[in-house]
Amino acid sequence: MNLLKNTTIGNFALKNRMVMAPMTRSRADENGVVGDLTVLYYTQRAGAGLIISEGINISEQALGSPWTPGIYSKEQIEAWKKVTQSVHDKGGLIFAQLFHSGRVGHSIDKKGDLPVAPSAVAISGQQHFTSEGLKDYEVPRALTTAEIKQIVKDYKQAAINAIEAGFDGVELHAAFGYLPNEFLSESANQRTDEYGGSVENRNRFVIEVMKELADAVGEGKAAIKLSPTNTYNSIENSDPEAQFVPLIKELNKLPLTYIHLMNAMTPLDSHPQYPKNVMETFGKVAEHPVIANAGYNRETGEEELKRGIADLISYGVLFLANPDLPIRFEKGAELNKPDRDTMFGGGEHGYTDYPFLGS
Secondary structure, eight states: OGGGSOEEETTEEESSSEEEOOOOOOOSOTTSOOOHHHHHHHHHTTTSSEEEEEEEESSTTTOOSTTOOBSSSHHHHHHHHHHHHHHHHTTOOEEEEEEOOTTSSOGGGTTTOOOEESSSOOOOSOEEEETTEEEEOOOOEEOOHHHHHHHHHHHHHHHHHHHHTTOSEEEEEEOTTSHHHHHHOTTTOOOOSTTSSSHHHHHHHHHHHHHHHHHHHOTTOEEEEEOTTOOTTTOOOSOHHHHHHHHHHHHTTSOOSOEEEEOOSSOOTTOTTSOSOHIIIIITTOSSOEEEESSOOHHHHHHHHHHTSOSEEEESHHHHHOTTHHHHHHHTOOOOOOOGGGSSSOSSTTTTOOOOTTO
16 A cells, blocks of 8 residues: 555655644644643654644744644743654654744734735635634735745744754645735735735745745755645635746755645635646646645545655544554554544544544
């Protein structure tokens, strides 16, 4: 079974081709510090070939949802050291996903500050999960050029902090409508300066961040997640292929570990201009190893690997509910059912109490 074969990406030897996808679990404290439950959560899943952490806020400004972790304070870094050490003790590898929510947030959980974005354009048709329940999205504050350049530096410092915390590498979350994805989107980015207008300008922020990350952590330790056909969080592009193919070609020039590509999570019937096969359209352009994400199970993950474009498959909800997922795939065993009511926030229930096979 290809999913269970060992492989290498960059300088890393992976025990299998199954990746634990990044998933927001909202279990940090009010200061963005993870605790012992988070140590156990990731350690339980160290059988993955690679773990990619939940999105970790690169700064106080980056926070979007309550109880999400950060990596910008000493206390946060020290807490993550316990996670990475425990995963390594179990023979696992773990990358930190570096995160800035952009306009996907609310002032309720940002000490009264509005979310920031490339342009002052609000998300429509959705509500945001806050510490006071679901709220309509606010119109974000448009970033100044100087602030954008500071955020690029914040990403670099977060990468340095992640390596100090013991992570094996870092992944830029440039998908699903968060700040980097907003710069890539025509609907969210209406700037007329060097960061907006043309395809090249909309790609600029992501390229600048990735150059800084690669410089900060060294060759083969920086990676990126993209969602070229995502429409969630009011992300729209008139021609995703024209936007993302040049971006991936620029990324090919950098010494990255992998490119993590996310399939569409919603039907694209109302977007006929969107490519229907992300791996065929964008994966083939990548010269780095490709991780395929979103919607895969045991059979479809195996089929995707056999097509020869993706090198690894990442699993989100399946790893959430099945800490021993590689063993279950190997044995063809029944899978635990995820409790969706406990995905975002809470304690050990729905987090560290999913049963292992035979328990």
